[in-house]
Amino acid sequence: MSEAxxxxxxxxxxxxxxxxxxxxxxxxxxxxxxxxGVVFDVLTPSHYSSAPFFACxxxxxxxxxxxxxxxxxxxxxxxxxxxxxxxxxVPETGEAVTEVVTVLAVAALxxxxxxxxxxxxRKLASARCIAEAAQRAVLPAPPARIGGLRVAARYxxxxxxxxxxxxxxxxxxxxxxxxxxxxxxxxxxLGAVEAVAVVIGAFREAAEHxxxxxxxxxxxxxxxxxxxxxxxxxxxxxxFTTAVLAEVPPGTTALRLVNRGxxxxxxxxxxxxxxxxxxxxxxxxxxxxELGMWPDRVEEWEFPAGSTLLLFTDGVTEARDAEGNFYNPxxxxxxxxxxxxxxxxxxLTADVVRxxxxxxxxxxxxxxxxxxxxxxxxxxxxxxxxxTTTRTVRVRTDNN
Numbered sequence: 001m002s003e004a005x006x007x008x009x010x011x012x013x014x015x016x017x018x019x020x021x022x023x024x025x026x027x028x029x030x031x032x033x034x035x036x037g038v039v040f041d042v043l044t045p046s047h048y049s050s051a052p053f054f055a056c057x058x059x060x061x062x063x064x065x066x067x068x069x070x071x072x073x074x075x076x077x078x079x080x081x082x083x084x085x086x087x088x089x090v091p092e093t094g095e096a097v098t099e100v101v102t103v104l105a106v107a108a109l110x111x112x113x114x115x116x117x118x119x120x121x122r123k124l125a126s127a128r129c130i131a132e133a134a135q136r137a138v139l140p141a142p143p144a145r146i147g148g149l150r151v152a153a154r155y156x157x158x159x160x161x162x163x164x165x166x167x168x169x170x171x172x173x174x175x176x177x178x179x180x181x182x183x184x185x186x187x188x189x190l191g192a193v194e195a196v197a198v199v200i201g202a203f204r205e206a207a208e209h210x211x212x213x214x215x216x217x218x219x220x221x222x223x224x225x226x227x228x229x230x231x232x233x234x235x236x237x238x239x240f241t242t243a244v245l246a247e248v249p250p251g252t253t254a255l256r257l258v259n260r261g262x263x264x265x266x267x268x269x270x271x272x273x274x275x276x277x278x279x280x281x282x283x284x285x286x287x288x289x290e291l292g293m294w295p296d297r298v299e300e301w302e303f304p305a306g307s308t309l310l311l312f313t314d315g316v317t318e319a320r321d322a323e324g325n326f327y328n329p330x331x332x333x334x335x336x337x338x339x340x341x342x343x344x345x346x347x348l349t350a351d352v353v354r355x356x357x358x359x360x361x362x363x364x365x366x367x368x369x370x371x372x373x374x375x376x377x378x379x380x381x382x383x384x385x386x387x388t389t390t391r392t393v394r395v396r397t398d399n400n
């Protein structure tokens with residue numbers, strides 16, 4: 001199977017190169033200011049002051065460089081200012097002394113600022129380590145192979161320094177087959193992370209014991225209701241989680257889905273065609289059972305060998321380009337083939353960044369599950385109206 005090729009370079013690589021270039025220029029700025037101050041002083045009459053150049057350099061170094069480099073910058077700026085004052089001006093004048101003292105005071109202030117900045121950096125690094133450990137605990141990377149399927153997952157935070165948010169995914173092998181969930185918790189911050197932990201914990205436990213996806217969805221609903229009951233104010237009445245539950249039973253080519261208000265997954269087939277697993281009937285997100293309860297409807301799709309199930313959060317579909325156009329993963333992936341789930345997610349995340357012109361405004365969680373290679377067969381949808389009755393509804397493997 002050939003892998004789709006992109007005509008343009010990878011945006012994340014170019015973006016990272018530009019960021020490193022900007023950082024390199026910023027680190028050289030203090031030295032450039034000192035040199036500019038010397039040139040300015042030499043080329044202008046003596047009554048023009050070059051002190052602003054020498055005063056700015058240690059302040060910029062304080063934010064960008066280490067404490068030692070800031071100290072060297074401050075000493076260099078003060079030495080240059082003093083030398084120029086002695087060689088080009090009358091040292092006894094009050095104006096010259098004032099300029100030297102000004103540079104000295106700013107240099108001392110810069111050293112103090114640098115200590116504060118470095119202390120904050122150390123605390124931030126510690127917080128990042130804690131966040132990364134929390135993410136690994138809450139959202140551990142799924143195994144590359146599980147239950148005869150190949151699996152890949154990605155979590156891309158909207159903010160470069162963020163490590164965890166309200167998007168979630170999990171894959172688990174159970175007595176009823178491989179089960180997976182991809183979801184998006186309403187809100188941000190620690191409250192969303194706490195809700196993610198609740199959903200993942202309930203999924204891990206219930207997936208092993210519930211015989212059906214309907215029962216699994218009910219267990220998750222109850223877990224979120226318990227979580228909402230102990231919260232106050234807005235979260236108690238408006239907390240919810242959109243999610244897709246998936247099940248690949250053993251010994252069959254079936255794929256079962258329950259969609260609770262989440263973007264529909266895609267089915268990528270071996271020949272490059274892409275089908276959309278759009279739910280036949282809309283359903284409320286998890287955690288909104290107080291507004292009304294309807295029986296969950298399991299939709300069953302044909303999941304032949306060589307096909308890949310792609311689940312994602314709305315950070316993908318809500319990414320916009322400069323003209324405000326939303327990203328359409330089905331259109332962008334149609335006709336392309338990928339050698340494995342990892343290659344699919346690599347290409348998709350790069351394409352979203354390219355479309356948005358940079359990192360997306362929302363977090364993205366993606367999960368790709370592939371059945372072993374095989375020849376393409378059409379994907380037929382059947383809706384389970386009850387636990388014992390099914391009927392064929394439609395075929396969705398067209399290119400439209």
